[in-house]
Amino acid sequence: MTQFKTKHGYEGLLIVIEGTDGSGKSTQLELLKKSIQAQSYGVMVSEWKTSRLIANVIDDAKERNLLNATTFSLLYAADFADRLENQIIPALKSGFIVLLDRYYYTALARDVVRGQDIEWVKNLYDYAPEPDLVFYLDMPVDVLMKRIIGTTGLDYYESGRDIGFSTDFYKSFEIYQNKCLEQYNVMKSEYNFKSIDGTKSVKEIHKIMNDEVQKVLDSGVLF
Amino acid sequence: MAKFDEKHNYSGTLICVEGIDGSGKSTQLVLLRDWLKSIGQDVIFTEWNSSELISQTTKLAKKKNMLSPRTFSLLHAVDFADRLKQVIAPALKAGFIVLADRYAYTAFARDVARGVDSNWVREVYNFAIKPDLAVYFDIEPKAAMDRICANRAPKFYEAGMDLKLSNDPYESYLIFQDRVTKEYQKMVDEYGLIKLDAMDSIHSKQVTIRKMLKEVLQSKGVELNDAI
Numbered sequence: 001m002t003q004f005k006t007k008h009g010y011e012g013l014l015i016v017i018e019g020t021d022g023s024g025k026s027t028q029l030e031l032l033k034k035s036i037q038a039q040s041y042g043v044m045v046s047e048w049k050t051s052r053l054i055a056n057v058i059d060d061a062k063e064r065n066l067l068n069a070t071t072f073s074l075l076y077a078a079d080f081a082d083r084l085e086n087q088i089i090p091a092l093k094s095g096f097i098v099l100l101d102r103y104y105y106t107a108l109a110r111d112v113v114r115g116q117d118i119e120w121v122k123n124l125y126d127y128a129p130e131p132d133l134v135f136y137l138d139m140p141v142d143v144l145m146k147r148i149i150g151t152t153g154l155d156y157y158e159s160g161r162d163i164g165f166s167t168d169f170y171k172s173f174e175i176y177q178n179k180c181l182e183q184y185n186v187m188k189s190e191y192n193f194k195s196i197d198g199t200k201s202v203k204e205i206h207k208i209m210n211d212e213v214q215k216v217l218d219s220g221v222l223f
Numbered sequence: 224m225a226k227f228d229e230k231h232n233y234s235g236t237l238i239c240v241e242g243i244d245g246s247g248k249s250t251q252l253v254l255l256r257d258w259l260k261s262i263g264q265d266v267i268f269t270e271w272n273s274s275e276l277i278s279q280t281t282k283l284a285k286k287k288n289m290l291s292p293r294t295f296s297l298l299h300a301v302d303f304a305d306r307l308k309q310v311i312a313p314a315l316k317a318g319f320i321v322l323a324d325r326y327a328y329t330a331f332a333r334d335v336a337r338g339v340d341s342n343w344v345r346e347v348y349n350f351a352i353k354p355d356l357a358v359y360f361d362i363e364p365k366a367a368m369d370r371i372c373a374n375r376a377p378k379f380y381e382a383g384m385d386l387k388l389s390n391d392p393y394e395s396y397l398i399f400q401d402r403v404t405k406e407y408q409k410m411v412d413e414y415g416l417i418k419l420d421a422m423d424s425i426h427s428k429q430v431t432i433r434k435m436l437k438e439v440l441q442s443k444g445v446e447l448n449d450a451i
Contacts, residue, residue: 081291082294
């Protein structure tokens, strides 16, 4: 009866918003959640690094600079596995629309920039269900820098200071974010991202996303 | 697929013991450590799930029975990676004899017995350093259970209760540890684990291990001065 099939075989929909820090993901996620809710669909939101089990271990370890590139990768993978198996897959099975702030593409970008072998990282996440839609908020580094400096400020790991590109905070951030963007650019076509110009207004971006989601909903996949 | 099968070039020596709980491996390793120390060797001892970074979290999560097989696997990999990079590799570079009570093989045995894909977990651990000597203590699960459960019931994960094999912890233990044992036995060929009979006497096993260790050290040009 439905033409559209979910990509993972579960009943619900898996929708991901990807992008670097400061690209506006959380704002868009909130808007998308509201517009989907308004249509009486079941929505669940899950953010990167929020498992009840491991998230605070990561925060604590980061604070004390205890992480090397390998433990960094594995801890995030454990956090992801816990959320996937305890929240995301059960929600998909029961027909929810699951909105994710970041998916394993984030890990691929960050871990590879930290020198991990990409095939090794892919293996860590190879059991993850394929999303039905991936939105990617594309932002030039100079705009990102302004946004981040104007809000949260330069974080140690988000500036890649653990990698040692530069002892200068600003320089390190610039190099790190540029390298992350290179990885996202590779993934854009590999994983079929719907790339959106992140410098557009919040409203414009929301409309683009909402229209895409609406097309899927109109296909009757969740009826 | 990378499988940490390359010989390392560090000046130190890496020895590990494997086997299910109750196989007597820890006893043997402690005897070996104390002896090596007594003859003036630089020794470092490292145990499974003991990293500063994550071991407490894993223990807590185990207590609450909240781990899926994959999360269980990844948390142990975090622990292993932390110890490998912070403890094992630096000690090997500095020329120590590193004694590891359980190594990556423990993950291959337990995680696969829990239904995790065997290639997947091997790939996760492909950053591990190949040991110079890996000894596996082979024991019937029933005999191991009689040893460790003399005055307590099998623990939740040790008995594989998360897999819902049986409601009876003793029965579940036997089914689960039988799977683990079968995985270990496969690794004797796959990774060249040296199999010892866990039912042999403490003395005879220790004699065998010291002999093997001496051979490994000799091949690296180290002679032990144990004529005390």
